[in-house]
Amino acid sequence: MPNDGAIHIEKNSVPVVVLVSSQHGGLGIIRSLGRAGIPVYGVHQHLTEPAGRSRFLRRVFRWDFSSTAAANSLSFLREVARQIGQQPVLIATSDITAVFVADNAEILAQQYLLSTASAEVVRCFVSKRHTFDFCCKLGIPTARTVWPQSREEVVNFAKTASFPIVVKGESGEFLVGKGRRARVAIVPDENELLKLVKLNTASSPLGIILQEYIPGGEDAVWMFNGYFNDESECLFGATGRKLRQFPAHRGSTSLGICARNDAVETQTKRLMQAVAYRGALDIGYRFDARDGQYKLLDVNPRIGSTFRLFAATNGLDVARAIYLDRTGQIVPSAQVQEGRKWIVETNDLASSWFQLRERELTLSSWKHSLRGVQEGVWLVPDDLSPVAILPLLWLRKRFSREKNPASVTSSSTDSTFQETKNP
Secondary structure, three states: OOOOOOOOOOOOOOOEEEEOOOOHHHHHHHHHHHOOOOOEEEEEOOOOOHHHHOOOEEEEEEOOHHHOOHHHHHHHHHHHHHHHOOOOEEEEOOHHHHHHHHHOHHHHOOOOEOOOOOHHHHHHHHOHHHHHHHHHHHOOOEOOEEOOOOHHHHHHHHHHOOOOEEEEEOOOOEEEEOOEEEOEEEEOOHHHHHHHHHHOOOOOOOOEEEEEOOOOOHHHEEEEEEEEOOOOOEEEEEEEEEEEEEOOOOOEEEEEEEOOOHHHHHHHHHHHHHOOOOEEEEEEEEEEOOOOEEEEEEEEOOOOOOHHHHOEOOOOOHHHHHHHHHOOOOOOOOOEOOOOEEEOHHHHHHHHHHHHHOOOOOHHHHHHHOOOEEEEOOOOOOOOHHHHOHHHHHHHHHHHHHHOHHHOEOOOOOOOOOOOOOO
16 A cells, blocks of 8 residues: 555545546545545446446446537536535546536536636646647747648658658547557558548548657656645645556556756646646647657646656655645645655556566566555555456446447557557
8 A cells, every 4th residue: 555654634524526437547536535534435427437446435336528528417416516515626637538527617616615727728738739828828848740631732741751650639549450440540641641541531531640759768758746735835845757558569557767957847837837827637748859858759648547656755645735725735745755666557567568578678677666665556455346347347347449440549559550669
């Protein structure tokens, strides 16, 4: 069990409702707050979500925000608050729920304690196009990005582009092969790019984004996680690096390490002050050795799934900072331990296997990389029920893919558009 340190939340009777996705971040919130004696309630789309089995949950509610009208979702959350019987703290864990909370903040604030940026700011950061435009306006370094509307525009871009390039879905996944989809692909040359465009020509506009590839390995990918109060003051924040990602080289953190980076922290706070940001934040950068700049990759205007990497020595983390601030308590100063490591065991095993097979990793270097891991997601002695239900989650996803092959998200091994070695 992770060490909670010296922090003690004296007023812990106010409940929390976590709008949980199927990701491990929601489980981290439930455990962090539950271990502090806080009553935690979870909202889940499926009963097979591992987080729904945590022993730290008081009760599970089932709801799907992605396929339900906003008015019905509001009615549902009002009923949840009525059944709990108190005014709970509300925490969103996905882009969909973050946008929903921001759009309906005035109504939700009647029955919930919440902290969110304006709907305009949240929607801006959820949109890659708006984020890029805003960074350009403020002078925040970011990778060169274009939004082609036709094949001809892609061809024109390719004439001056330096390959490989990164292709992203403007609003989700895109086709990378027959029956295979992905959110991100690294394309090695113009021919492969045009093949990908051909797969997606049924869409008008194409719905893909072409982005400059910034050379470097995982050690070039930096993160900032934090919490900003109503005055846009950062009450808690920390930086770190991705050591491995899942899928390999282009996904979410599977193994991360805390490391101080004043440039990333200062740049982030400057951006958040400019937009009067409030609430939890998860933001990513990539260091470009060609010009010495940290270039913004994406902004998640919500608590990130990696937030437990940044647990401080006194037990403070982003979830606890939210709780303390929203319940009118002081958020103590905190320091994150340099070198602290956090792992998503299942994802990191898959990523490590890929890198071993590609001779990017040796058994010796893999064992060395695991030294200093202080916290994992699944193998947690005081809350093992979530890992027991993981096979049901995998079966549900597999069954869903067999019923609807077009919805399959490609793995790091089944597409020509997935990966290139760092040039």
